Amino acid sequence: MLKISNTLTGKKEPFRSRGTAGKIKKVGMYVCGITVYDRCHLGHARSAVVFDVIRRYLEYKKYKVRYVKNFTDVDDKIILRAHKEGRLWIEVAETYIQAYHEDMARLGVPPADVEPRATEYIPEMIGLIQTLIKKKVAYVIDGNVYYRVKQFNGYGKLSKRDTEDLLAGARVEVDERKEDPLDFALWKASKPGEPTWESPWGPGRPGWHIECSAMSMALLGQTFDIHGGGKDLIFPHHENEIAQSEGATGKPFARYWVHNGFVNVNQEKMSKSLGNFFTIQEIFEKSPWPEAVTAEVLRYFLVSTQYRSPIDFSDEALKSAKAGLDNFYRMFQKLDEPVATASLPRGRKLRVALKAFPKRFEAAMDDDFNTALAVSEMQQLRAAVNAVLDQGLSRPLSQAVQKLFRKHGAVLGLFSFSIGQWTRTKETGTAISAADVEQRLKERDDARHRKDWARADAIREQLADAGIILEDRPDGTTRIRR
RNA sequence: GGCGGCGUACCCAAGUGGCUAAGGGAGCAGUCUGCAAAACUGCGAUUCGGCGGUUCAAUCCCGCCCGCCGCCUCCA
Structure with a gap:
């Protein structure tokens, strides 16, 4: 039974998908993507990889997954960047959506089933805001619409904050027009030169949080299974999403909230403001290994730690990951070699290990996607294989072993190469x-x-x-x- | 100040109220080998930040302290 750590309840809970249409177990999963104003760094890669693995594992468990990952393509930072570069905001957004696709392709992260852009869902957002106004949880002032936080008594349930604490610690400059400093913008009246849409409250653009409420509910329904993102989104973004969505529908929004930990550099969060980030592009360019190999090394590095824990990035960590993977590929190479001796199907212990492996792998993954433990199961199976490999394995047995590794490795995005591909050097010209x-x-x-x-x-x-x-x-x- | 999290060997990293505290990387020794490499075997935390408490029993539960980090402003 799969268990998932749910930020909402603060507990590890059995996962039961909502839509069990007939025999097919369906899962709706929404993950907050990126704001497209700059290149992605490793932190974004972690989030993408974590939820890619979750998706793959759910599919491995025979769930029919509908995975939605959005692009925030209208936002202050995009507008700012456009101004600085003398381009249209839409060009900036387009540029970085392209860049994101490139980065994901390099990382071996396939696209989500739907990758909506905020600007494609303006009518849905407006509809949602109208409902909120009608229900008196939102109010209009000078073409701006704000959410009345105190009106929603579940506010703070995700981030475990109460509104009193928030007030005390408020460091934000308060917009005088708001009824309460806690209230947040659903719709912003547009200033000259900004992207603008017509609305019942005049020309304007959506606030940051409303898009995710609108898109997730439009694509997955008012209540859906999994909502994910980085830990830094818990507050205020996801808290506000809940307020908006549940405020409008009166129904539970996402059922399981899943948040991944940060990528650190020297124990500190990798972030723009600290300037300690590595873009995905940079990492690939600096890597001594070919692109596809680098991608798998990054995967191995990322899945070697449980997704909620912080992970410290360094050259040393990458080298260690490469060494770990090399050990697997060396075994694969040996498995591919023709057997010299015809007799000796010695491998009773191995057969036992092979048989036990899928259960052990699943036990690890079922426990809140414990990829670190799953990897260690594979390492132990590798040792069992190596122990008899020198004596030669029969062809069928060796193929069964490979198949087992490849199948389960694929859930984590590992072992996707032939030995020839793995060992290819970066500068093939000099080889x-x-x-x-x-x-x-x-x-x-x-x-x-x-x-x-x-x-x-x-x-x-x-x-x-x-x-x-x-x-x-x-x-x-x-x-x-x- | 409020809220949340973390501290397990040289490094990375699982984990559990009692059974040898997984696994990997690195290191050392051995087996094998002409040598090497690989692989295998062995060694490596009497101990899980510190101090108390609960318990027959705690690394795991509770309290306090120390150290580190994150969120509370945009952030994966």
Whole structure:
């Protein structure tokens, strides 16, 4: 039984999806995407990867997932950036939506089922705001519409704040026109040069939070299963979403609130304001490995920690992740090798481990998507495989092993490569051709037969300098690794 | 000030009221090997930030303290 940590209740709860139409278990999942005013950094990547894994695991569990991830394409920062660059706000938004798609493609994160943009849902937002006004939880002043926070008695239930505390700590400059400092804008009267839509309250643009209420309810229904995002969205964004949505419908909004922890650098949150961020683009460019390999290394790094915990990013951490993955791919390479000896299907222990593995993997993932534990299960299975690998595995057994790793690895986005792809070097131009390697290998074999160790070792070193590792097998043949 | 979280070996990181406190990376030693590499085996926290309390029993529950982080303003 899958359990999920629910920010709303503060507890780890059994997950029951709402829509169980017939035999198909349906899940509606909405995740707050990004505001498109700049390139994404690793923190955004973490969120994207975390919810991608959650989606994949739900699908693995045979849920039919409808995954919605939005773009905030109208916002102060976009407008500001457009002004600075002398472009239209819409161009800025478009630029970074493209960039986001590029980054996600590089990371191996497939698109959500629906990726709506806020500006496509203006009518829905206006409708929602009208309902709120009608219900007296919102009010109009000078073409602005505000949400009357005190009117919604569930306010603070997600972020565990009460309105008194909020007042005490309010550091925001108060808009004098609001009835209460806590009230937040649903609709902003537009200033000259800003994007504008017609509305019952005059020309204006939506506030930040209303879009997610409008889009999630339009695409997933008034009540849906999972709402996700980074921890920093809990307050005020998600708190306000609940206020707006439940204020309008009187029904529960999202049932499970899932929040991922931050990516830190030297124990501090990676963020724009601290300037300690690495864009996804930068990480790929600086990486010593080919793009696709880097993507998997990043995945491995990210899934090696439970999604709610902070994770510290460093070169060392990436290297460690690469080393961890290399160990798996070395095993895959050996599994691909033809078996020299025909007899010896020794592997009773292995068969037991193989049989037990899916349950262990699922137990880990069922426990609030404990990917770190799931990875460790795979590491242990790897050890069980390696223990008998030198003696050779029968073809069917070796294929079964590979299949098991690939299938479960895919849930985390791992082991997607053939060994050849994995070991490809970044600058393929300088690599020695396969034919040359064969030639050198043959020379070395001859030398070894003559017991000319000096010569054999020299060749091995030369190839090593070119990034090609030779491993002599007990039977006299040599394995080539890159 | 309010709210939330974290502190497990050199590094990363699971976890549990009592059974050897997983696993990985790095390191060291051994097996194997002409040597190496790989793989395997062994070693590595008498202890889970500190101090008290509850309990027959606590790293895990409670309290206090120390240290770190986050949110309360835009933020994945």
